[in-house]
Amino acid sequence: MSFGQRTTNGSLFSIRCLFSRSNDLPNRDLTRKLARISLESEKVTIQKMEAKDLEEVLFIESSDSLTPWSRDMFVEEMRNPLGYCYVMRRKDESKHPVIGFMCFRNIGEESELLKISVHPAYRHLGLGKELMKFYIDFSRERGITTFYLEVHSSNQPAIHLYRLFSYQSSGMRKKFYQGKWDALLMTKKA
Numbered sequence: 001m002s003f004g005q006r007t008t009n010g011s012l013f014s015i016r017c018l019f020s021r022s023n024d025l026p027n028r029d030l031t032r033k034l035a036r037i038s039l040e041s042e043k044v045t046i047q048k049m050e051a052k053d054l055e056e057v058l059f060i061e062s063s064d065s066l067t068p069w070s071r072d073m074f075v076e077e078m079r080n081p082l083g084y085c086y087v088m089r090r091k092d093e094s095k096h097p098v099i100g101f102m103c104f105r106n107i108g109e110e111s112e113l114l115k116i117s118v119h120p121a122y123r124h125l126g127l128g129k130e131l132m133k134f135y136i137d138f139s140r141e142r143g144i145t146t147f148y149l150e151v152h153s154s155n156q157p158a159i160h161l162y163r164l165f166s167y168q169s170s171g172m173r174k175k176f177y178q179g180k181w182d183a184l185l186m187t188k189k190a
């Protein structure tokens, strides 16, 4: 398995989404339904984030993040020797070449997940789990024993995802996001 070009766990996906951006459609549920119906026979890959991915990454980032990173922040993170940024791509290079991404930092035996996001039209299809599996396997193989992250305390999809990977609540940062919303701290021991 070559690092930086991993096919997700042998899973096969066929995501024939007909629209270039999720908000081209009045009904986002319909987009999701179409993607789910055909999620069966086409592989996706996880690869190192490159400059050419940034437009798609920034679109996904702008869709939900409370603290969206700018282009410069992603570029800086991609250059950071302790930083790792990866994208999930459809193999068919169609209108949504990038359907998810993540950034994390590994220092010594500790890792911090900084960003994880799935394109809005492709959520709830198992791709978040694929990204997390990649991240944890990748980091464990490099000696990471403790994983940290922060998440908005009401972000149930994300908290549910992290609990599936045995993250546990380890604290709370009051008014962490924009001075208004609390962050839940979560930790996982490898």
Ligand SMILES: CC(C)(COP(=O)(O)OP(=O)(O)OC[C@H]1O[C@@H](n2cnc3c(N)ncnc32)[C@H](O)[C@@H]1OP(=O)(O)O)[C@@H](O)C(=O)NCCC(=O)NCCS
Pocket (backbone or CB within 6 Å): 064, 065, 116, 117, 118, 119, 122, 123, 124, 125, 126, 127, 128, 129, 130, 150, 151, 152, 155, 156, 157, 158, 160, 161, 164
């Ligand atoms: C959090 C996020 C990455 C999850 O990605 P995803 O591809 O939708 O997740 P998956 O399809 O792999 O689902 C993972 C689990 O969460 C559950 N889940 C996903 N979306 C959900 C939702 N909206 N409501 C309830 N549960 C949900 C799934 O059912 C699954 O659990 P299960 O296996 O027990 O059924 C995605 O919602 C996202 O990009 N959110 C915006 C960015 C964000 O909030 N990132 C986290 C910042 S810390």
